[in-house]
Amino acid sequence: MPEYRSSLGFTFLEGTKLSRRDLFRAREEISPTSYFKTYPRARRIPLPRPLLPPADLFQTLLRRRSQRNYSRRPLKLEELNLLLWAAQGVTARAGRYLLRTAPSAGALYPLETYLSVQRVEDLPPGLYHLEIQDWVLELLREGDHGTAIKEAALGQDFCRTAAVVFLWSALPRRTMSKYGSRGMRYIFLDAGHLAQNLLLAAEALGLAACPVGAFFDQEMNELLDLDGEEETIIYLATVGRPAR
DSSP: OOOGGGSHHHHHHHHTOOOGGGGGSOOOOOOOOOSSOOOTTSEEEEOOOOOOOOOOHHHHHHHOOOOOOBOSOOBOHHHHHHHHHHHHOEEEEETTEEEESSOOGGGOOOEEEEEEESSBTTBOSEEEEEETTTTEEEEEEESOOHHHHHHHTTTOTHHHHSSEEEEEEEOHHHHHHHHGGGHHHHHHHHHHHHHHHHHHHHHHTTOEEEEEOOOOHHHHHHHTTOOSSSSEEEEEEEEEOBOO
């Protein structure tokens, strides 16, 4: 096992540190990628403008815990809509930028939201992509993919029993074209902001949720037909009704 200072993690930490002299050096030239992703041939399912229920933020923070035991009862579509809005909802526009509920370095939003819908009322089971600009779900592939996600997530069975699994991918060029290698840090910070919004929203709605960082990258990318380089899965979260 490598010692800390010879580990890949330490190399990344050292290689992405910022110093004053870096401000006067030529920046890394990394070309950008599209600001939004869409699947033009996918069936599009419009989502309504969410009706935000009242919630006590501090009580929600107090109650929030990762929960992995889910009942078989489905989520309502309006609940899923609120969860999506909490994580990636558009709250303002600044030029071409669509500002959202979670912060993002440079307002570049390098993360894409995918869903494995397993039990949601009025929504067929399948793999979906959230299209931000028109606020619609794009159906990529029908069917219950919970078992495949479980296997790709190191056999964690709650990924199969959840009502829905959120899968977040990163398009590194969106952030790195502005911030260079330092931007890779910001991408993972963005993911943390977004996931915490989702977890708090789930708690406020009386739902159970759990973030997941342990998975086989290639298998999860293949499930969504991602190349693992220009776009790669970096984080998951499961949501369902708590088992009583």
